[in-house]
Amino acid sequence: MILEEVSVMDDKEKTKKWSSERSIPEAQEVKEILSVVSSEVPALIKGLVASVFSEEAGRSMGKGAAAYYKSLKEGGLPEDVAVRMTEDYVRTFTSFGEVFKNIGHVRKHRHEENEDLRENLRKSEDDEEEEDEES
Amino acid sequence: MLSARFAVSAILVSAPRLARMAFSMVWIGVTLGRRVRRARRAFEKQLIAEGMSNEDAKRISTFYEELKDNIVQLSMHGVSLRNRI
Numbered sequence: 001m002i003l004e005e006v007s008v009m010d011d012k013e014k015t016k017k018w019s020s021e022r023s024i025p026e027a028q029e030v031k032e033i034l035s036v037v038s039s040e041v042p043a044l045i046k047g048l049v050a051s052v053f054s055e056e057a058g059r060s061m062g063k064g065a066a067a068y069y070k071s072l073k074e075g076g077l078p079e080d081v082a083v084r085m086t087e088d089y090v091r092t093f094t095s096f097g098e099v100f101k102n103i104g105h106v107r108k109h110r111h112e113e114n115e116d117l118r119e120n121l122r123k124s125e126d127d128e129e130e131e132d133e134e135s
Numbered sequence: 136m137l138s139a140r141f142a143v144s145a146i147l148v149s150a151p152r153l154a155r156m157a158f159s160m161v162w163i164g165v166t167l168g169r170r171v172r173r174a175r176r177a178f179e180k181q182l183i184a185e186g187m188s189n190e191d192a193k194r195i196s197t198f199y200e201e202l203k204d205n206i207v208q209l210s211m212h213g214v215s216l217r218n219r220i
Contacts, residue, residue, distance in 0.1 A: 031148040038152040042159030049163060049170065053203065058174030062181025065195070070185045083191045086182075094198045094205070 065090050167203060175199045 051057060068089050072082040175196045182192040 028148075030145045031152070034149045034152040034156075038156040038159075042156060042163065045160070046163055049167065053167065053170035053174050053199070055173045055177045058177035058199070059181060061174075062178035065178070066181045066185040066187075069182065069187060073186070083187065083195075086187075087195050090195050090198050094201045 061090075061093070164207075167207075171199050171203050 065086055069082055069086040072085055073079075077085070178196050178199065179189075179192040182195065183189060187195075
């Protein structure tokens with residue numbers, strides 16, 4: 001009996017010691033991870049934003065659209081048609097944004113489907129329990 | 136006890152870095168409008184240089200605003216979906 005108590009106390013002490021030793025490295029790990037994340041993630045987002053929304057990016061995109069418009073005009077298309085076609089050409093860039101938006105909708109839809117499945121599962125489990133109780 | 140102590144120490148250790156990251160994200164959001172305006176202006180200039188009217192160039196360049204709205208909406212949607220899960 002005494003031996004058992006001693007061994008339980010040893011285990012408790014070991015756990016306590018392990019916990020205190022373990023908590024410091026874990027906090028340090030979190031600190032290291034966050035130091036990388038806090039510097040890398042904003043830089044990554046800033047780079048992504050700058051690649052689309054900057055004067056340089058606007059100029060190069062404008063050059064592409066202007067060259068397209070010019071070639072349409074030189075091809076003999078009327079002004080309004082050339083403008084409309086250039087607008088459609090430029091809208092393809094916005095459609096990339098739409099694609100991302102749709103990805104978000106798909107995720108939302110999947111989440112709702114999962115919720116429905118969980119609900120159905122819960123209901124079927126409740127029904128089974130009720131049947132068991134009746135029998 | 137361990138998890139509570141760990142949580143407190145993790146929060147204390149990571150608070151400055153999280154604050155820095157939050158500030159960077161807010162700053163990106165604040166400067167986004169200015170970046171969009173600059174990009175739009177540069178885009179319009181190129182079209183006008185090729186002989187397009189000002190009105191048409193301005194109308195076409197509205198896609199920048201739509202793109203910005205899409206990206207902002209997507210990021211907000213992502214955050215809200217994560218919160219719901």
